[in-house]
Amino acid sequence: MSEPEPELETMDKRVQRSKQTVLAATYKLLSEGGIGGVSVDGVSRLSGVSKTTIYRHWPSRTALLLDACSKLGTGPTIPDTGSLKGDVTMLAKHLAHELQSARWPAVLPSIIDAAERDPDLAQLHAGLHAGLMAPFLEVAERARKRGELAPGQKASEIVAAIVAPFFYRRWFSREPIDEEFVKSAVRDIVGRSKYK
Amino acid sequence: MSEPEPELETMDKRVQRSKQTVLAATYKLLSEGGIGGVSVDGVSRLSGVSKTTIYRHWPSRTALLLDACSKLGTGPTIPDTGSLKGDVTMLAKHLAHELQSARWPAVLPSIIDAAERDPDLAQLHAGLHAGLMAPFLEVAERARKRGELAPGQKASEIVAAIVAPFFYRRWFSREPIDEEFVKSAVRDIVGRSKYK
DNA sequence: ACAGCACGACACAGTATCGTATCATAAGCA
DNA sequence: TGCTTATGATACGATACTGTGTCGTGCTGT
DSSP states (O other), X not given: OOXXXXXXXXXXXXXXXXXXXXXXHHHHHHHHHTGGGOOHHHHHHHHOOOHHHHHHHOSSHHHHHHHHHHTSOOOOOOOOOSSHHHHHHHHHHHHHHHHHHSSHHHHXXXXXXXXTTOHHHHHHHHHHHHHHHHHHHHHHXXXXXTTOSOTTOXXXXXXXXXXXHHHIIIIIIOOOOOHHHHHHHHHHHHHHHHOO | OXXXXXXXXXXXXXXXXXXXXXXXXXXHHHHHHTGGGOOHHHHHHHHOOOHHHHHHHOSSHHHHHHHHHHTSOOOXXXXXXXXXXXXXXXXXXXXXXXXXXXXXXXXXXXXXXXXXXXXXXXXXXXXXXXXXXXXXXXXXXXXXXXXXXXXXXOHHHHHHHHHHHXXXXXXXXXXXXXXXXXXXXXXXXXXXXXXX
């Protein structure tokens, strides 16, 4: 918002290459060691781009970190099966798969930790979280318009109810997220939305 | 387990005092800055105990850290109101209060982050988690014996179902955990246990 | 072809960290 | 009281990190 953002097109090829290389390396270190595992020296070593150049493009380590983190949670395509159950099933399966294979789940705890103290990171976390939840929210909203949700029920509550058990499993109880679990989670949600 | 643990009674008064002082300082730094916020130098400065002495009692920073962390989750007294709803209500209120005021919720993310990579910390996390869940598990088990749970329902599932939304709120959506939320969470659980 | 600009290779200052070592002091224990 | 033992002050070496400064080289856009 405050950055002029000088249009990738008009950028010097060398700058493009450098920035991209550096971001890739940062992302790798990030996913391997969390926020604490990222140092400018480390990024320089891994990427082969000299530290001097890195500091030419990012004013500080924090800036680089925020830049890399912001490209973390690219959501899936939003399904549209026509029913809440169908949509949620697809999203839940996708989430289950990502939680166990993608790289961002390994990074998120360190962001949450940092957000506990640093306002900038808290904001970043809010953005990431919103991005992750967006598909679920969209699906819930549609169900609402279809009349599949009880009157008093907020869409965000549905979203929390479906996602919370997944997160709990991934980071707190650390149990595997198998097909059985996904099924029962979806069942709970759908059951809850219909009655009462 | 593997440590001889030389009986607090027989310890030199000076040792007792040092260890306690150091642990207190460590705990404070831990709750303020997470695991990353604890350095031996920092503990020394804050506690007034010299670094030399700290290294006399703990072989490494990690050892000190594990020692301090292990005293983190001292659970509440387990209620016994005679019904699942009563018990869960009490525990949920207690949890809600702790999540917003106690110090361990600020530390847990850093432990989870570390557990993502360090096996020792993963074990520590497992222990803490077990300690936190124990009261809920006990209460659920009792409900089971009373016949308040459906046959196929595992106690641990009930526990996960009640706790997950609290954790989600505290660390992911970062919404306040008010009385309304606690009520509806309890309602969900009790409803789920009775039918089907 | 040529000028400008980005680049890499240093080197540097300042800070913070983990552990270790030495030695004098003071507290506790018998 | 006197002996043992924990402690504090201090310095040290090794490492890692942030961020800046300098300078020569070579890629890029015109």
